[in-house]
């Protein structure tokens with residue numbers, strides 16, 4: 001965050017992504033930079049997994065310039081990656097974690113922030129309360145739901161279940177690569193994207209008009225076939241999956257079957273209409 005503004009750097013799979021963060025900090029002046037916000041696995045554009053050493057290098061950079069490292073885990077925390085938090089998956093310790101969805105498994109609305117002790121201490125200097133008005137902040141029902149949810153996940157071994165089945169999920173999704181417009185499967189845990197291209201064999205992407213077209217066709221077909229999955233066209237078109245953490249082999253088969261059928265229908269319609 002820079003003078004109240006935000007600057008973006010390349011996605012985590014770009015080999016230059018960590019160094020780009022250092023360059024931005026230096027350009028802006030380290031004393032003006034409050035924090036670097038990163039997702040363990042980037043959602044936008046479709047489940048970009050960082051390269052080995054990315055988080056460690058960013059941690060080093062943040063430490064060198066006295067900048068907070070915030071792990072935005074609104075999507076990734078509470079089992080989505082087959083671990084409780086991103087730091088468990090990629091071996092780093094952030095200064096802060098933002099979380100939401102998975103804390104209650106979506107049964108009640110709740111968002112929150114976890115900080116390292118020295119940050120909490122700084123906030124508590126003025127008393128035990130963080131003076132920031134949020135109408136429903138600390139809502140007791142949502143907090144009770146989160147506690148019950150986390151207890152149930154723990155007791156039922158839900159995160160372990162996801163960790164044990166994640167490779168199978170990937171294997172099943174990779175069978176979609178036989179489809180003529182499925183170009184790449186990427187992600188980890190229970191968080192995956194399939195990137196679509198016009199002609200993967202020759203590396204020909206959809207142009208922006210075609211991308212919007214295939215996404216618009218896929219959305220209603222997926223729903224009609226009974227699956228809630230994101231079809232997104234910001235950048236290359238993707239089909240994106242974030243299944244319930246209790247999903248297993250039968251659900252993976254259903255996900256793949258419906259995906260294949262939806263791709264068949266949307267692609268055939270698009271070609272018949274002269275859209276590609």
Ligand SMILES: Cc1ncc(COP(=O)(O)O)c(C=O)c1O
Nearest residue numbers: 039043072073074075100101111
């Ligand atoms: C990665 C990520 N960060 C932050 C947010 C915003 O979270 P909230 O709506 O709880 O403020 C979202 C919302 O989907 C998200 O996906």
